[in-house]
Amino acid sequence: MNGLMSLFSxxxxxxxxxxxxxxxxxxxxxxxxLVGYFFLEKxxxxxxxxxxxxxxxxxxxxxxxxxxxxQIKHDAIRSNLxxxxxxxxxxxxxxxxxxxxxxxxLANMSYEVRTPLSTVLGMLNMLKQTELVDDQKAQVExxxxxxxxxxxxxxxxxxxxxxxxxxxxxxxxxxxLKSDLSHLFKVFEYQAWExxxxxxxKFLYEKKDTFxxxxxxxxxxxxxxxxxxxxxxxxxxxxxxIIVDQTINFDDEQIVTFYIKDTGIGMxxxxxxxxxxxxxxxxxxxxxxxxxxxxxxxxISHQLVKLMGGELKLESKENEGSTFYFSLQxxxxxxxxxxxxEQKPILxxxxxxxxxxxxxxxxxxxxxxxxxxGADCTFVKNGIEAVELYKILxxxxxxxxxxxxxxDGYQATKSIQRTRKYxxxxxxxxxxxxxxxxxxxxxxxxxxxxxxxxxxxxxxxxKEILVKYAKKDTASS
Numbered sequence: 001m002n003g004l005m006s007l008f009s010x011x012x013x014x015x016x017x018x019x020x021x022x023x024x025x026x027x028x029x030x031x032x033x034l035v036g037y038f039f040l041e042k043x044x045x046x047x048x049x050x051x052x053x054x055x056x057x058x059x060x061x062x063x064x065x066x067x068x069x070x071q072i073k074h075d076a077i078r079s080n081l082x083x084x085x086x087x088x089x090x091x092x093x094x095x096x097x098x099x100x101x102x103x104x105x106l107a108n109m110s111y112e113v114r115t116p117l118s119t120v121l122g123m124l125n126m127l128k129q130t131e132l133v134d135d136q137k138a139q140v141e142x143x144x145x146x147x148x149x150x151x152x153x154x155x156x157x158x159x160x161x162x163x164x165x166x167x168x169x170x171x172x173x174x175x176x177l178k179s180d181l182s183h184l185f186k187v188f189e190y191q192a193w194e195x196x197x198x199x200x201x202k203f204l205y206e207k208k209d210t211f212x213x214x215x216x217x218x219x220x221x222x223x224x225x226x227x228x229x230x231x232x233x234x235x236x237x238x239x240x241x242i243i244v245d246q247t248i249n250f251d252d253e254q255i256v257t258f259y260i261k262d263t264g265i266g267m268x269x270x271x272x273x274x275x276x277x278x279x280x281x282x283x284x285x286x287x288x289x290x291x292x293x294x295x296x297x298x299x300i301s302h303q304l305v306k307l308m309g310g311e312l313k314l315e316s317k318e319n320e321g322s323t324f325y326f327s328l329q330x331x332x333x334x335x336x337x338x339x340x341x342e343q344k345p346i347l348x349x350x351x352x353x354x355x356x357x358x359x360x361x362x363x364x365x366x367x368x369x370x371x372x373x374g375a376d377c378t379f380v381k382n383g384i385e386a387v388e389l390y391k392i393l394x395x396x397x398x399x400x401x402x403x404x405x406x407x408d409g410y411q412a413t414k415s416i417q418r419t420r421k422y423x424x425x426x427x428x429x430x431x432x433x434x435x436x437x438x439x440x441x442x443x444x445x446x447x448x449x450x451x452x453x454x455x456x457x458x459x460x461x462x463k464e465i466l467v468k469y470a471k472k473d474t475a476s477s
Contacts, residue, residue, distance in 0.1 A: 203244045223312075243456060432453050
């Protein structure tokens, strides 16, 4: 009987149980009437009738017991859920109060720290105006940058708190990135030196570009502060490199790409993939909070870059280092257009290029660089699409991003090389990566990739590759 009740339980859904119970009662009454009719007509004897009714009564008892038991269980669950909901509401209220107290505390802490620091910076500035020997000037300068570094840390904590509470607003103004960021990088330069690290930062731009861009300087600096702090924290020897690439211009817009490279502890590829898979689903940064203890800073940087229209990317190798990078498409102020020096494309005849790149902003950058040299670009967003499109269309060259979803650049290259078309044409395949780690370069050679290009793409290197692998009647000097 227990087996029967268990089977009945599995075959019935809660919302249908009442209907089934009503049907069972109706059927039971019908059976009793039929049995009574057959008894009166003397088609069955008294003993058979009694036995049949006894069995029916037992079945009814078990069925009713089952339904009443489930009803009691349902009422208990509902009661527990009501209690749980009340508890959660109470905890939510407590959490909101905690967040409010935290915000007030951070605001007070920020004020309390900023006030004496401002006084220190003011006194140091006054001291700089006096007659000092060279050694004293150097000591004052170090003290000034160290004080500014403390001020930045306070600003980072309070700014990150604003992002956590959802106070995300952009303040777009015309800014000179080089002027704004050079001072910031100088502060970090002293911090890196104190740890015995090399620190290098550079701005890539055309000398003729004299315009500013419209952006939120504070938010950009907030992202850079988070990422550079992380880079210095987890680099015990070697070098920190910051690159701001402003060489890509489209009429009244400019694509600016920021690279933060370190030679620190790095991460395994599966960890990188897991972090950013979670970060885009749809915005689950729980995994990012565990990154090397970097915590909220990385998660918040991801949010801010997304808010500004970009996407934070990471390429890393365990024990070799990491490279964070992101691109922003920014408007030039007053729609100023620089005078273009007409450049003759290297590729004179039609030259078809397949580009596998999952980041849309990076697609725009590569498209600009290649089309400027006369190439005709076709884009795909992962290795699977690259392989399938290569089988269908004819290409003179393939640019393959190394780290892509679904199928990475190495796997895609191997799949392309197994096609009849590749065996016949030997299409040049160029690997592209934000960081040219030794392991990546070695693996690229191992799978038969022709060249390895690091981001930001050097224009002279790109021209050299196009000339080298283009057909002789296609290239010109």
